[in-house]
Amino acid sequence: MPIFEVENMCRSFGGLKAVDGVSFSVESGQIKAIIGPNGAGKTTLFNLIAGSIQPDSGAVTFKGADIYALPPHKIAEKGILRTFQNIKLFPHMTVMENILVGSHRKMRAGFLQAAFPLPWTYREERDAREKAAQIAEDLGIDTLLDTELANLDFGSQRVVELARALAGEPEMLLLDEPAAGLNIHETLQLSEAIRKIMEKGITILLIEHDMSLVMDISDEIIVLSYGKKIAEGLPAEIQRNPEVIAVYLGTDNA
Amino acid sequence: MKKTRYISLALFAAGIVACQLIFTALGTDYLLIQLTMSAYYALVVIGLSLLMGYAGQISLGHAAFFALGGYLTAVFSTNQLQEVVSHEMLTRLSRIGIVYSSDAHDALYRLHPALSLPTVIIVTIIIAIIIGIPILRLKGHYLSMATLGFGIILYRIFLGTKVFGEADGISNVAPFDIPGFFPIGGESSFRVPNYYFAWFLVIIALVLLLNIIDSRVGRALRAIHDSEEAASAMGVDTGRYKLIVFIISALLAAIGGFFMTHYNAGIGPSEAGIMKSVRYVSIVAVGGMANLWGCLIMGVVLNYLSLRGYFGSYDDAVFGALLIAIMVFAPNGIFKKEIFDKIRHFVSRIPCRFSK
Numbered sequence: 001m002p003i004f005e006v007e008n009m010c011r012s013f014g015g016l017k018a019v020d021g022v023s024f025s026v027e028s029g030q031i032k033a034i035i036g037p038n039g040a041g042k043t044t045l046f047n048l049i050a051g052s053i054q055p056d057s058g059a060v061t062f063k064g065a066d067i068y069a070l071p072p073h074k075i076a077e078k079g080i081l082r083t084f085q086n087i088k089l090f091p092h093m094t095v096m097e098n099i100l101v102g103s104h105r106k107m108r109a110g111f112l113q114a115a116f117p118l119p120w121t122y123r124e125e126r127d128a129r130e131k132a133a134q135i136a137e138d139l140g141i142d143t144l145l146d147t148e149l150a151n152l153d154f155g156s157q158r159v160v161e162l163a164r165a166l167a168g169e170p171e172m173l174l175l176d177e178p179a180a181g182l183n184i185h186e187t188l189q190l191s192e193a194i195r196k197i198m199e200k201g202i203t204i205l206l207i208e209h210d211m212s213l214v215m216d217i218s219d220e221i222i223v224l225s226y227g228k229k230i231a232e233g234l235p236a237e238i239q240r241n242p243e244v245i246a247v248y249l250g251t252d253n254a
Numbered sequence: 255m256k257k258t259r260y261i262s263l264a265l266f267a268a269g270i271v272a273c274q275l276i277f278t279a280l281g282t283d284y285l286l287i288q289l290t291m292s293a294y295y296a297l298v299v300i301g302l303s304l305l306m307g308y309a310g311q312i313s314l315g316h317a318a319f320f321a322l323g324g325y326l327t328a329v330f331s332t333n334q335l336q337e338v339v340s341h342e343m344l345t346r347l348s349r350i351g352i353v354y355s356s357d358a359h360d361a362l363y364r365l366h367p368a369l370s371l372p373t374v375i376i377v378t379i380i381i382a383i384i385i386g387i388p389i390l391r392l393k394g395h396y397l398s399m400a401t402l403g404f405g406i407i408l409y410r411i412f413l414g415t416k417v418f419g420e421a422d423g424i425s426n427v428a429p430f431d432i433p434g435f436f437p438i439g440g441e442s443s444f445r446v447p448n449y450y451f452a453w454f455l456v457i458i459a460l461v462l463l464l465n466i467i468d469s470r471v472g473r474a475l476r477a478i479h480d481s482e483e484a485a486s487a488m489g490v491d492t493g494r495y496k497l498i499v500f501i502i503s504a505l506l507a508a509i510g511g512f513f514m515t516h517y518n519a520g521i522g523p524s525e526a527g528i529m530k531s532v533r534y535v536s537i538v539a540v541g542g543m544a545n546l547w548g549c550l551i552m553g554v555v556l557n558y559l560s561l562r563g564y565f566g567s568y569d570d571a572v573f574g575a576l577l578i579a580i581m582v583f584a585p586n587g588i589f590k591k592e593i594f595d596k597i598r599h600f601v602s603r604i605p606c607r608f609s610k
């Protein structure tokens with residue numbers, strides 16, 4: 001039984017069919033990559049799944065529950081967390097605080113408990129900080145915890161975004177081009193980090209242009225072009241698929 | 255972080271005590287009147303700071319909430335009550351103790367003080383929810399427009415309704431008199447306890463708000479302010495958070511208005527006016543929005559100066575000009591490290607200039 005299923009997802013912007021009847025499913029613990037040329041609709045598909053834009057039609061289920069068109073915070077509550085293609089962190093907060101926002105869904109203190117703190121509220125906060133520090137250490141950014149975000153280089157910001165999502169203990173992670181803008185060394189570290197995440201049993205959907213990274217770590221690959229799914233299969237199959245090759249070489253002008 | 259907070263609170267409390275001791279020693283303790291009133295206005299200001307600085311929403315109707323608290327309790331504790339409730343009803347209610355007739359004025363029926371504050375709180379929450387609920391779906395400047403409309407409507411209602419005393423407002427409001435406690439009112443023999451009561455309220459509110467800011471909730475609020483999309487992707491129910499902050503800030507304003515009205519023994523329609531709301535917004539802007547301490551200090555200083563009449567007939571103009579000046583020259587308020595750094599830098603270079 002797949003943990004996550006998308007059926008016939010559609011969304012247009014004006015006359016443009018950004019996502020056009022896409023269906024696929026992901027097995028628990030699997031890492032599935034979504035590739036395709038610029039403007040193929042990959043990010044839009046993520047936004048539809050994560051609830052930040054409304055679908056026109058379709059169906060989404062996660063662990064057997066219908067999560068179609070739920071608002072983003074509800075999707076997050078269900079255990080699906082994401083990163084953004086154009087990094088979206090909280091610039092006026094430290095790295096530690098950024099990561100702690102990721103823990104939001106795992107913590108309980110609301111307005112009343114915050115205003116009138118009890119011992120468990122302090123304990124909860126302390127535990128969250130310890131966990132955040134641990135995640136930061138695992139990802140090699142523990143020296144940056146007290147840094148204001150604005151003072152961080154691009155590569156570290158990508159890692160902080162990943163750490164923030166991990167702090168929420170997701171069951172499924174949506175990564176939108178995590179290697180974009182990273183140098184070779186950083187990309188290697190990233191693939192190492194993704195491997196560690198998979199070891200924890202977290203299911204991953206990965207959008208990525210870096211083909212060596214995709215071929216290296218993904219279990220299966222989906223190819224989008226002009227909003228449509230044109231291929232799905234194992235990395236080796238996708239590499240040989242003539243239609244995919246055509247799309248990537250730009251000879252597909254039927 | 256926690257430690258500096260307690261030091262700040264202790265210093266602040268010491269300042270409050272010092273003011274009282276000095277003014278009493280100098281025989282100028284009438285100055286405590288304006289400081290007490292400033293405290294009630296400060297409640298509005300720190301609530302608005304939470305709303306503007308942490309939830310990123312602007313309210314142009316906080317004076318209306320302040321006036322709402324004041325007018326309701328004014329009606330509850332004066333003859334105005336008879337304008338809305340029939341005499342037979344009042345006598346019946348007085349038998350079960352909900353309404354009572356004070357011995358001083360035989361004919362005067364008042365809502366029991368233990369009921370008036372809860373009533374104001376409940377009414378304020380309901381109104382804040384009604385005005386605020388579309389925030390759950392609408393983005394952008396919805397709240398500033400809605401609160402502006404609310405402020406104008408409420409102002410016209412206070413100005414045009416007999417129960418609310420029309421242009422004169424309501425005077426002769428009795429002190430807020432909880433049995434066994436000194437009366438919250440303007441009687442000069444209770445001036446000092448009233449001063450401490452008002453500042454006690456401010457400190458309580460301040461501690462609660464600082465607690466909220468230093469928690470998971472405060473973090474979520476700041477996250478919303480920085481990137482609503484990212485905050486909601488991490489599970490923050492952004493609409494709900496903004497609505498709750500709006501309710502909290504409206505409540506603080508109404509409570510400020512409630513006690514202020516008892517303290518002044520009256521309230522007039524100008525308290526609900528748009529210029530008053532703009533004044534609160536400009537104080538929060540000067541104080542640095544997401545800076546409770548800065549907003550509190552500016553709230554006290556500016557309100558005190560205004561109440562003492564230092565701005566003369568330019569009162570409203572001063573606050574308008576201040577708002578514009580802040581937006582142009584120091585959009586982050588004046589309590590910013592950069593600004594202090596600039597001053598320090600400037601000062602440290604003075605000797606060099608002379609030595610050249």
Ligand SMILES: Nc1ncnc2c1ncn2[C@@H]1O[C@H](COP(=O)(O)OP(=O)(O)OP(=O)(O)O)[C@@H](O)[C@H]1O
Nearest residue numbers: 013016018036037038039040041042043044045085
């Ligand atoms: N909010 C929007 N309004 C209008 N058009 C949009 C919107 N979002 C995306 N599009 C359009 O939809 C198409 C798909 O965009 P999308 O960002 O999903 O592509 P992508 O596959 O992620 O591309 P890239 O590899 O460049 O990130 C593009 O043509 C884009 O211009």
Ligand SMILES: [Mg+2]
Nearest residue numbers: 042043044085
């Ligand atoms: Mg994209």
